[in-house]
Amino acid sequence: MKAASLNSPVGPLTIWEDAGSITRLEWGKSDETTETLLLCDTVRKLKLYFSGALENFSAPLAPGGTAFQEKFYAALCAIPYGETRTYGDIAQDLDVSAQAIGQACGANPIPILIPCHRVLAANGLGGFSGAGGVEAKVALLKLEGAASLLI
Template sequence: MPSLTVDTPTGTFVLTEEDGAIIRATWGLGGSDHTPLLERAAAQVRAYFRGELEQFELPLKVRGSALQRAVCDAIAAIPYGYTRTYGEIARDLGSSAQAVGQCCGGNPIPVIIPCHRVMGARGLTGFSGEGGVETKVALLRLEGAAGLLI
């Protein structure tokens, strides 16, 4: 599968494409494939980290259970600079907050599907991406949501 590595303030970020859709984004080392979709995705990631992009416009494909896909859809609908709780998403989906949390942790396309915008009932929680909570805080600060961290 083609992948492209992008340098970001939170570390090296790898975008992976399959069948015309982004299927994975993760921190680490990856490829240097320059497909039109990966180039567009990399440009949008760079613009996001410069504070110039609030909404990604990319074809995405989330693999997983129906709940995983529904949680990712709900997360993707959270506006830039805002947060929701696991419990709020769980109520909307008729699920449990714990199940939503597990799906957030299994989000295959973080940043683009902004699971960093999901908080616990009492505020800041973990983050499964590179750098853990520190990366989550950095992403929320970038979006101007730092006041929501308390």
């Protein structure tokens, strides 16, 4: 697989491409870097997002997974920039438990681009699988202007 890294306000990130789609986003820098059109464009879009100049990502994403996971990723991508939903909201929409939604959020292979940080617990932030945990989630929500939802 091909990879590209960038520095961000939530730490160094690496995005991975395979067969013309983004397949992973991980915290940390990769020793392998490849300049493909897709990786360069995605790095550029992430930099715009972190500068506050981009609200919606458009890139071919291939997180893989089951039919449920595909529906789940689509539900996350439907949450508008600067807005949040609860695990329970999404669980009700997909007819599964809130716990299943929490587990699916934690297993999201392409965080930020598939915005699991926009999913909160009924009475709090919930968790976040990215490096920095909940602090990174708060930073992403603040960036999107959703911080008032946290009070």
